Amino acid sequence: MQHNTHKSAGWTLISTVSLFFAAASFGVSLLSAAPASGADTFKAKCAACHGPDGSGSTAMGQKMKVHDLRSPDVQKQTDDELTAIITNGKPPMPAYGKTLTPAEIHQIVVYLRSIAAKS
Numbered sequence: 001m002q003h004n005t006h007k008s009a010g011w012t013l014i015s016t017v018s019l020f021f022a023a024a025s026f027g028v029s030l031l032s033a034a035p036a037s038g039a040d041t042f043k044a045k046c047a048a049c050h051g052p053d054g055s056g057s058t059a060m061g062q063k064m065k066v067h068d069l070r071s072p073d074v075q076k077q078t079d080d081e082l083t084a085i086i087t088n089g090k091p092p093m094p095a096y097g098k099t100l101t102p103a104e105i106h107q108i109v110v111y112l113r114s115i116a117a118k119s
């Protein structure tokens with residue numbers, strides 16, 4: 001009898017632990033099921049230099065003389081060219097090929113097109 005009690009306490013612990021992991025991985029899969037939008041990624045990773053609107057009118061952007069990402073000079077580049085700049089960097093701009101996935105970089109390029117200056 002004592003032996004049984006001990007055994008069932010052990011099973012309760014195991015199922016509590018596995019429930020915990022099931023809940024934790026469910027939470028993780030919920031998070032990864034909703035990837036950040038290009039706008040969110042841009043604001044998180046790029047806005048410090050390029051400004052939240054891409055204009056480059058931040059202290060850091062002015063110091064580094066970044067181009068207005070909405071301008072025709074930047075927008076005339078192809079998606080492939082913009083993707084390559086973001087992936088490989090363009091000193092002093094850091095490369096993002098290791099920290100962002102190709103899908104995230106693609107979302108950013110889509111976002112950059114959406115903020116293009118309307119002329």
Ligand code: HEC
Pocket residue numbers: 042045046047048049050060064065066067069073074082085086090091092093094096108
């Ligand atoms: C540390 C500051 C910094 C950060 C952070 C940064 N950039 Fe840049 N970026 C620059 C600078 C400086 C240039 C200009 C490089 C040059 O022209 O030689 C540049 C250039 C660019 C260009 C090319 C524009 C042109 O002149 O043709 C694009 C596109 C761009 N950045 C996108 C991004 C994106 C997207 C992110 C975020 C994933 C990002 N940048 C993060 C500093 C930064």
